[in-house]
Amino acid sequence: MNNNISHYINKACRILVIPAALLSLGSCTKALEETPYSFYSPGNFYKNESDAKIAMNGVYSALNTWEMYQQPFWNLTVLDDDHVSGADWFLGTSGAGNPQGYWGVDGPWVGCYTIIGRANTVLENVGKLETDIDAEIKQRILGECYFLRGWAYFQLVQLYGGVPIRTMTLSEDPERNRPRASVEEVYAAIIADFKKAETMLFPAGHAKAGELGRVTRGLAKGMLAKTYLTMASGAATGNVSVRGGQDNGYYTYAKNIVAGYENIDSKHYAELARDKAMELILDNEYSLYDSWKELWAKGSRNRREHMWEVQSMTGTAFMNNLHNYFSALSTFGRGATWFTNHHYLDYEDADLRVLDGVVHNYATNTGTKYFYPSWQAAIYKTINGVTYNNNGTTDDRAYVIKYADVSDPTLANSDAYFPLMRYSEIYLIYAEAANEANDGPTTEAYTYLKKVRDRAHATEAPAGMDKEQFRSFVIAERAREFALEGVRRFDLMRWGIYLQVMNKIGTGQNNISKVRAPRNLLLPIPLSEINSNQSIPGNNPGW
Known part of the structure; x- marks a missing residue:
């Protein structure tokens, strides 16, 4: 029996056409509209546990669309860093600093707001169910919605900066014109959602955690730690050393505080990241695969180290290239x-x-x-x-x-499955956060860095590193561990060294341009959103 969530999402989509709030695509506003398809509407659809599960699967299904992981999301993130190369016909747009030349440039905005709109619909309607649903399953479904909404906002704030925050459907809050919240306000909403999810979700392997591929309590903790670390690094000061340039030498860059992070207490959030990562580690909910080959085998999907992956299923619409x-x-x-x-x-x-x-x-x-x-x-x-x-x-x-x-x-x-979080990242989050919180690496920071390197059969990290040396080493280790998993670009961005690192290369391997301008620090907001939302007067700088 197939107990992968992709099986149930595909089955649900064959059974029922559900409301447009669960299936629609388009701008932020369009994604949140509630015009019913056929005779179904939120009022007459949400009757029991089965309906709630089908609607929840509709939220997940937005991940595997032509706005998100069927190509646009990874195209705009994986292809845009210092370590990627490829065919010029493929990397010539987003891979060369020209995302507007790529047909899917609006995908992340549309896809993330689709997830948010669907999650809001489920939260409002499943929250009202009092009968014909197991109380713990209801709690889990709500927890999944809070997590996915928080995750979508986490992607949006990294890619676009401050964005409109919508925590209700248009039937509850009919105001279509929402201004962009500040970066700090968006992070506050993200943290609130992940914290709610953490209290409502079950640990991996629990009898009521649902099919493989669903989000779990441990994942909520992991994303909280990652959120805290992103805030801490964005607000940090000092230097970062990176290997690169035309000669692949080592260069030290003065770190820029990321725009919008100026009032964030870097050390405080490093402490929060460190403590949350350690909490997850002590839960013993996940473990590393011993073999790098086994980690990437089909039989290892959704297991042990793979905390969360974009699901796929051969013979269905849920495939990718x-x-x-x-x-x-x-x-x-x-x-x-x-x-x-x-x-x-x-x-x-x-x-x-x-x-x-x-x-x-x-x-x-x-x-x-x-x-x-x-x-x-x-x-x-x-x-x-x-x-x-x-x-x-x-x-x-x-x-x-x-x-x-x-x-x-x-x-x-x-x-193919796309990894969204692996357990090895928790070890590296802990190592990085402990170093920043302590103003230098602790014994435990070295310990958890070593766990990742031991699995790779790499030698021990140099002893006696200071804060900036250890910081730089961990950032490089993350690049080695997560190559082509969509992590490197975000690391360069959150540390405020993206422009320096990319422009030091100039033209990279296979004549791929790595030259970047300040406008490349954020993606352009879709024109459809600017035209329909009167509270957004203009685009991101340079667009």
Whole structure:
């Protein structure tokens, strides 16, 4: 029996056409409209536990749409950092600092507000149910809504800065014109939602936690810790050292306080992040996989280390083209996205994240055989009597295995899962936060950094680092651990070094432009939102 949430979302969508507040797409206002489809409306749909579950699945389903993780969300985030390279035809828009040239540029705004609108509808209507629903299931469903709404606002505030806060549907609050809240106000709303979710959700594995793929209590704690850390780092001062530039040297940058974070107490939020991460660690709810290969196998999805993933299911509408763009084998011949040679050189030779996690020998869909990297030809050029090719330039492509294990790799769309939070990030959140809160690394900060490096078979981190050295090391470790998982861009942004790091490169591998302007610090607000919301007088700076 398939107990993955994708199965139930797909089944629910076949059973019933539910209200437009659960299914509509468009601008913020459009996503929140409640015009009923067919004869269903919130008033006559929400009658029992089954209805509540179907509606809740409609909130989740917004993650796997053409506004979110079927492409736009990861296209606008994963492709925009210092370590990514790829085909110029694919990275020539958002990957080159020109998100408006990408057809899905409005996707994150529309998709996140769709999640918010659907969550508000479920909160208001399931909250009224008193009969024909298990009280604990009702509590869990409400907790899921609070979490998903908080998660959507967390994405919005990072990508757009201050945004309108809507915690009610238009039937409860008919005011369509909502001004942008401040960054601090948005974070207050996010924290409130995650805290509510934490008290209402069940831990992973609980009998009433629901199918695999649903959010859990531990995930709410993890996202709280990540939110606190984002606030702390955005408001922090000092320096960060980063390996990069044209020569892949080490450069130290004066950290900028991120706009909107000026009045945030950096040390206080670092303490909150540290304590919340440790609380989750002590819960023993999750654990790391021992093997990097096993971590990315189909059978490991939604288990142990994978705290939350975007679900997918072969043979349904809930598929994506992650495999096709990120893997060595593709309908394009080879995938369109890989990480750079410079980033590859930031791993130790025995690090499993490149030894096992990068594809060193592969064949295209036409049978042409390649190896990577060109400078390790003695290891990878000839394997079991078979010779592989590499021209030393455009053939140097570090393809990862993270999205490769799918049901049918010969198809453009497949059932790849996208990781939204892994347990290894909790260890690194703790290490980073403890360092910032203590004004230098503690023994425990080293301990949890070591757990991540031990799994990778990397050597121990240098002893005796000061605060800024440890800070820089952890940021680099996050880049090694989460390559092409959509983490690096947000790390550069929250530490206020995005422009410096990108512009130090200029033109990157495969002639991909890394030149960025101040306007690239935020995405443009969709024109449809500006035109329909009279309380937003203009766009983000530069757009």
